[in-house]
Amino acid sequence: MFGANTYSYMRSHSAEACLARLADHGFDEFEIMVHPGHLWPSDLSTEQRSALRAVIEQRGLTLVSLNMPNIDINVAAAAQGMRIYSLKLLVDTVRLAGDLGARGVVIGPGKANPLFPASANELTKYFFEALDLLCPIAESAGTALWVENMPFAYLPGIGELLAALDQYGNDKVRIIYDIPNAYFIGEDFADGLKRCADRLELVHLSDTGRAAYRHDPVGLGTVPFADVPRALDAVGYGAGKPKPMLEIISRDPDADIIASAAKLAVLGFQHSNSLAH
Numbered sequence: 001m002f003g004a005n006t007y008s009y010m011r012s013h014s015a016e017a018c019l020a021r022l023a024d025h026g027f028d029e030f031e032i033m034v035h036p037g038h039l040w041p042s043d044l045s046t047e048q049r050s051a052l053r054a055v056i057e058q059r060g061l062t063l064v065s066l067n068m069p070n071i072d073i074n075v076a077a078a079a080q081g082m083r084i085y086s087l088k089l090l091v092d093t094v095r096l097a098g099d100l101g102a103r104g105v106v107i108g109p110g111k112a113n114p115l116f117p118a119s120a121n122e123l124t125k126y127f128f129e130a131l132d133l134l135c136p137i138a139e140s141a142g143t144a145l146w147v148e149n150m151p152f153a154y155l156p157g158i159g160e161l162l163a164a165l166d167q168y169g170n171d172k173v174r175i176i177y178d179i180p181n182a183y184f185i186g187e188d189f190a191d192g193l194k195r196c197a198d199r200l201e202l203v204h205l206s207d208t209g210r211a212a213y214r215h216d217p218v219g220l221g222t223v224p225f226a227d228v229p230r231a232l233d234a235v236g237y238g239a240g241k242p243k244p245m246l247e248i249i250s251r252d253p254d255a256d257i258i259a260s261a262a263k264l265a266v267l268g269f270q271h272s273n274s275l276a277h
Contacts, residue, residue: 001243001244001261001264001265001269002027002029002205002243002244002245002246002261002264002269003027003029003030003031003062003064003242003243003244003245003246004022004027004029004030004031004245004246004257005030005031005033005067005204005245005246005247005248006018006019006022006030006031006032006033006038007033007069007215007247007248007249008248008249008250008251008253008256008257009021009038009253010033010035010037010038010039011035011037011038013038014037014038014039015032015038015039015052016052016055018032018038019032019055019056019059019061020055020059021254022257023059023061025254025257025258028060028061028062029061029062029064029242029243029245030061030062030063030064031064031065031066031067031106031202031245031247032063032065032066032067032102033066033067033068033069034066034067034068034069034089034093034096035068035069039066039096041089041092041093041095041096042092044096046099049096049099049100050099052100053099053100053101056100056101057101062242063100063101063102063103064102064103064104064202064242064245065097065102065103065104065105065106065146065176065202065242065245066093066096066097066100066102066104066105066106067105067106068089068090068093068106068107070106070107070108070111070148070150070152070153071152073085073086073089073090074086074110074111075087075090075107075108075109075110075126075127075130076109076110076111076112076118076123076126076127076130076154077110077111077126078113078118083126083129083130086130087130087133087134090105090107090130090134091133091134091137093105094134094137094138094141094143094145095137095141097138097141097143098138098140098141098142098143099141101142102143103143103144103201103242104143104144104145104146104174104176104201104202105138105143105144105145105146106146106147106148106176107130107134107145107146107147107148108147108148108150108153109123109127109147109150109153109154109155109161109164110123110126110127110130110153110154111152111153111154112154117154120154123154124164124167127155127164128168131145131168131170131173135170135172135173138172139172144172144173144174144201145172145173145174146173146174146175146176146201146202147161147165147173147174147175147176148175148176148177148178148181148204149161149175149177149178149181149182149187149192150178150181151181151184151185151213152213156181156185157182157185157187157192158175158177158182158187158192158195158196159195161175162175162195162196162199165199171199173199174199174200174201175196175199175200175201176201176202176203176204177189177192177193177196177200177202177203177204178203178204178247179203179204179205179223179228180204180205180206180207180208180214180215180221180223181204183208183210183222183223183224184208184209184210184213186210189227189228189231190227190230190231190234193231193232193234193235193237194234194235197235197236200235200237200241201241201242202241202242202245203232203237203244203245204244204245204247205218205225205228205244205245205246205247205260205264206218206223206246206247206248206249206260207219207220207221207222207223207225207260208221208222208223209221209222210222214249215247215248215249216248216249216250217248217250217256217257217259217260218248218259218260218263218264219259219260219263225263225264225267226267226268228264228267228269229267229268229269230268232244232269244269246260246261248260
């Protein structure tokens with residue numbers, strides 16, 4: 001019924017060990033975080049990439065996406081060196097996604113200085129330059145770019161993010177809609193899902209309040225999860241799409257991810273006939 005993001009394990013487990021652990025709990029769709037010691041492009045030889053892909057395929061798992069913590073990079077940074085570094089990491093990640101068979105790579109549009117931000121025109125120019133570089137590499141690698149709504153990005157709301165993507169004009173750039181991210185900034189996620197339905201590829205789930213930005217286990221925040229299944233049904237999110245991805249950040253992830261899946265399951269999530277347990 002749900003996929004599992006590996007955020008909580010990226011400091012303690014290799015990606016392979018993490019997938020095995022979560023698969024043993026019943027999960028079969030995954031978003032792997034790109035992080036040193038967990039899954040890092042420069043650490044993996046061609047043979048190691050092939051071996052990891054073979055493990056994924058042999059266990060009947062699906063690698064939905066790769067995701068690099070976007071607090072660490074900034075494709076819209078004022079400093080050219082930071083933009084170059086960020087793009088190098090993303091290029092390496094996109095190529096890794098292709099090698100591992102991931103359907104998409106999660107990216108952000110970049111961040112502005114919160115105290116003295118550059119103009120939207122300048123930031124958008126850098127965002128589009130990043131897409132100009134990454135789009136052909138993603139297509140060649142056999143994967144895709146999925147842009148996420150992020151509260152700390154310079155385009156935090158889905159409306160402004162979609163406007164930028166429409167201006168860019170490449171329909172192959174898709175959307176991953178993070179429901180707690182939308183909720184945190186006061187966005188109506190049912191309306192947000194409808195607005196991005198034509199580009200929607202994946203949905204993230206976790207809990208947060210509105211006073212502090214979190215990706216907590218279900219029940220620790222105030223996201224109205226009972227309203228989520230109806231919002232997903234309204235945009236036809238189901239067959240052919242990945243399972244909603246639990247992006248839970250916890251110090252006790254085994255217990256909290258499983259408990260979150262169980263709490264959500266009773267609220268009407270019907271994406272598939274199997275529940276990760």
